[in-house]
Amino acid sequence: MHELLKEQCYRANMKLPALDLVIYTFGNVSVVDRENGIFAIKPSGVPYNDLQVDDMVILDFDNNILEGKMRPSSDTKTHAYLYETWETIGSISHTHSTYSVAWAQAQMDIPIFGTTHADHLTSDIPCTPPMRDELIEGDYEHNTGIQIMECFKDRQLDPAEVEMVLIGNHGPFTWGANAEKAVYNSKVLEELAKMAYLTVQINGKAPRLKDALINKHYQRKHGTGSYYGQK
Amino acid sequence: MHELLKEQCYRANMKLPALDLVIYTFGNVSVVDRENGIFAIKPSGVPYNDLQVDDMVILDFDNNILEGKMRPSSDTKTHAYLYETWETIGSISHTHSTYSVAWAQAQMDIPIFGTTHADHLTSDIPCTPPMRDELIEGDYEHNTGIQIMECFKDRQLDPAEVEMVLIGNHGPFTWGANAEKAVYNSKVLEELAKMAYLTVQINGKAPRLKDALINKHYQRKHGTGSYYGQK
Amino acid sequence: MHELLKEQCYRANMKLPALDLVIYTFGNVSVVDRENGIFAIKPSGVPYNDLQVDDMVILDFDNNILEGKMRPSSDTKTHAYLYETWETIGSISHTHSTYSVAWAQAQMDIPIFGTTHADHLTSDIPCTPPMRDELIEGDYEHNTGIQIMECFKDRQLDPAEVEMVLIGNHGPFTWGANAEKAVYNSKVLEELAKMAYLTVQINGKAPRLKDALINKHYQRKHGTGSYYGQK
Amino acid sequence: MHELLKEQCYRANMKLPALDLVIYTFGNVSVVDRENGIFAIKPSGVPYNDLQVDDMVILDFDNNILEGKMRPSSDTKTHAYLYETWETIGSISHTHSTYSVAWAQAQMDIPIFGTTHADHLTSDIPCTPPMRDELIEGDYEHNTGIQIMECFKDRQLDPAEVEMVLIGNHGPFTWGANAEKAVYNSKVLEELAKMAYLTVQINGKAPRLKDALINKHYQRKHGTGSYYGQK
Numbered sequence: 024m025h026e027l028l029k030e031q032c033y034r035a036n037m038k039l040p041a042l043d044l045v046i047y048t049f050g051n052v053s054v055v056d057r058e059n060g061i062f063a064i065k066p067s068g069v070p071y072n073d074l075q076v077d078d079m080v081i082l083d084f085d086n087n088i089l090e091g092k093m094r095p096s097s098d099t100k101t102h103a104y105l106y107e108t109w110e111t112i113g114s115i116s117h118t119h120s121t122y123s124v125a126w127a128q129a130q131m132d133i134p135i136f137g138t139t140h141a142d143h144l145t146s147d148i149p150c151t152p153p154m155r156d157e158l159i160e161g162d163y164e165h166n167t168g169i170q171i172m173e174c175f176k177d178r179q180l181d182p183a184e185v186e187m188v189l190i191g192n193h194g195p196f197t198w199g200a201n202a203e204k205a206v207y208n209s210k211v212l213e214e215l216a217k218m219a220y221l222t223v224q225i226n227g228k229a230p231r232l233k234d235a236l237i238n239k240h241y242q243r244k245h246g247t248g249s250y251y252g253q254k
Numbered sequence: 255m256h257e258l259l260k261e262q263c264y265r266a267n268m269k270l271p272a273l274d275l276v277i278y279t280f281g282n283v284s285v286v287d288r289e290n291g292i293f294a295i296k297p298s299g300v301p302y303n304d305l306q307v308d309d310m311v312i313l314d315f316d317n318n319i320l321e322g323k324m325r326p327s328s329d330t331k332t333h334a335y336l337y338e339t340w341e342t343i344g345s346i347s348h349t350h351s352t353y354s355v356a357w358a359q360a361q362m363d364i365p366i367f368g369t370t371h372a373d374h375l376t377s378d379i380p381c382t383p384p385m386r387d388e389l390i391e392g393d394y395e396h397n398t399g400i401q402i403m404e405c406f407k408d409r410q411l412d413p414a415e416v417e418m419v420l421i422g423n424h425g426p427f428t429w430g431a432n433a434e435k436a437v438y439n440s441k442v443l444e445e446l447a448k449m450a451y452l453t454v455q456i457n458g459k460a461p462r463l464k465d466a467l468i469n470k471h472y473q474r475k476h477g478t479g480s481y482y483g484q485k
Numbered sequence: 486m487h488e489l490l491k492e493q494c495y496r497a498n499m500k501l502p503a504l505d506l507v508i509y510t511f512g513n514v515s516v517v518d519r520e521n522g523i524f525a526i527k528p529s530g531v532p533y534n535d536l537q538v539d540d541m542v543i544l545d546f547d548n549n550i551l552e553g554k555m556r557p558s559s560d561t562k563t564h565a566y567l568y569e570t571w572e573t574i575g576s577i578s579h580t581h582s583t584y585s586v587a588w589a590q591a592q593m594d595i596p597i598f599g600t601t602h603a604d605h606l607t608s609d610i611p612c613t614p615p616m617r618d619e620l621i622e623g624d625y626e627h628n629t630g631i632q633i634m635e636c637f638k639d640r641q642l643d644p645a646e647v648e649m650v651l652i653g654n655h656g657p658f659t660w661g662a663n664a665e666k667a668v669y670n671s672k673v674l675e676e677l678a679k680m681a682y683l684t685v686q687i688n689g690k691a692p693r694l695k696d697a698l699i700n701k702h703y704q705r706k707h708g709t710g711s712y713y714g715q716k
Numbered sequence: 717m718h719e720l721l722k723e724q725c726y727r728a729n730m731k732l733p734a735l736d737l738v739i740y741t742f743g744n745v746s747v748v749d750r751e752n753g754i755f756a757i758k759p760s761g762v763p764y765n766d767l768q769v770d771d772m773v774i775l776d777f778d779n780n781i782l783e784g785k786m787r788p789s790s791d792t793k794t795h796a797y798l799y800e801t802w803e804t805i806g807s808i809s810h811t812h813s814t815y816s817v818a819w820a821q822a823q824m825d826i827p828i829f830g831t832t833h834a835d836h837l838t839s840d841i842p843c844t845p846p847m848r849d850e851l852i853e854g855d856y857e858h859n860t861g862i863q864i865m866e867c868f869k870d871r872q873l874d875p876a877e878v879e880m881v882l883i884g885n886h887g888p889f890t891w892g893a894n895a896e897k898a899v900y901n902s903k904v905l906e907e908l909a910k911m912a913y914l915t916v917q918i919n920g921k922a923p924r925l926k927d928a929l930i931n932k933h934y935q936r937k938h939g940t941g942s943y944y945g946q947k
Binding site: 211217218219221225226239243244253254 | 280
């Protein structure tokens, strides 16, 4: 059962070490099956080298395990909450990639400095503020999902456009219509994080990208009259 | 038709990921055929792993597609403008390499700090100023070509000597007599960008290379009495 | 004799260059056999490419060579002292990995900035103060062991929880229940060192991770009710 | 003739790209035959991928070409001068490795911050001051050799102990008893340059390594009572 979903999930997870986004057991990718209201996710604490397709765990959005012999990722409840809340997303990727984590640890948004950034989203990459202690001590991973959702609500961001977030002091979560896009966003975020890091080191007063360029680059790739990519 | 041109263009494009200058679909290389007034360029938004020789698109300098089933790079008009304006160049390479983009996002020229730089050009590597909004909202990619040309005119730079530029907030364009040289310049620019980055981090008051060394290194490689390389 | 111990030691040492933690002859890993009160360690100054299983040297905790034709690592006495003092550790790994060495040379603890750090330990990563001259000029490597032990005693750190230390101006030592864990800790330390480096460059006032997050992440992985990893 | 010398020289040159110390045609290694008063060096401007054993050029210390069809490295006179002046050295390696070049461009010595440095030399790594214009415009590469020699004389450094130097605004030269050691020193210098770079970024007031540690580490590896490495 669910072989295709597990296979997609497995392949997406294996891309994380291949793209230098994780070491050892860090990180996890999940893929949702909207029709059946279930998702597959990496088992917790298993090194990528040892991972097998059948190790993927199948859960519903209430975090009940439907299939799989292993414990799911400790971040599973964050994934479940996001799938339930944001009905357009098809896959979620969480890494501890170095430059993204550094911005999260600095508790700062990644400013939009250039067109590489605007090719993907029009706003700064949001970094959630520190969570309140009672939420950390409570249902932490579920509350992390709430924290992401509230951050997007407060800033009026659309998860269909801004497919990435930094959890303050933790690291990045990205998502997308499918597994390939979610992992792509993890890699692109890391690249944007490194570019922005170098930019502020060179020029501490580097200005934000001007609106006309933000709009031009985002629209030529994602707008109704887009001409980037193939039809 | 144009098999050789497409083959050259394909091979040059495939060097960009091999040289760690791009990820995914970022960047594009074009190669010109001066005799026929046409050029080949990478199709837009195609991952390098999926690229085929026959995917290359053939256009004239007015951006008419002469051959190819795919949409050309969204930056095509910049290439066309430069080929039309600068008759000595044979190939153009555009990447989003990390250190070069960082200088572009910092909106700063890359200062000439050392002989590695002077082995290739005698001036700072120019960074174009932000484009005016009406030009961005107009024929943006064509105007990017004009922006590069005007930057070189204002600074009295010769594109036959200075084969690289940073588009402010965007990234690098390089060129050369042929595809190999254009891509070589992309790689060298990235190396110069990283060296200059580290230099200003170590010594914020590092002086520009003295003129005698600039001239010595440039002339020993490119001057009439050059003795670098083979005859 | 001691073939298994030598084999474990050899394999652990060979991971150091594979994980980009050492170049040439830098670094060394040892593995202890508690039952027999002996340990195996890399021979001194032998390049990893030339290393053979039989080159591993077997010693007791008084640094007597019991087996092996080669001189043991010049850091052997530090290993012996730690095995004798801390009876729970099964292996020690010493590298000159770049970011860890940089913090050691800066003579600064690595602050706990994020959950990647708290997944592994709840305190800053300690950096020992400079050793007094008479101790350097005396039994230096033995005294390095004492220095580590005293640092942990002064700060009331438990080597079973904090499995890593920076020797001021020298570099990192890590340990663990077995060879795999000791080397794992060397790699994780290097990653934490790089993340913390980038964090302070982005935000010189980045705050220490709040206690609730430190406890949550450490406990979910190592506490009595842990739910990270497999049972 | 001189096949062995050319073979040694070829193999040493090929290590430079393998060790990530050069790209394209940057850098060059030479190896001396003291008995015959000749040396082999890389031909000028030839990419490493295209290099053949027979391309190596054989010269005497007056820069007369004795064998070889290609022009020797443009830096040949610097090599010749150093071989003539320092009779103990057997090979010279010149790279444009990134962190070493950055310190050279910053016109600063690399301070001795840690034991990795003291394992190899007891002083800061010297950076020569800018050359006077008339020397640059004269016999530049020969004068570069003089510049290195005078820097060592002024600072009372012994080239048998300090086997590396930064040419201000240019880059590193290293040497050693043989080709393997000269290239080893290029790689170690690059590692020391990166470690020192990171150290000053973390702690702008990081102190120089104390004398007792400098002496201990250098002597345990190179002193009369050394116990590092095999007998």
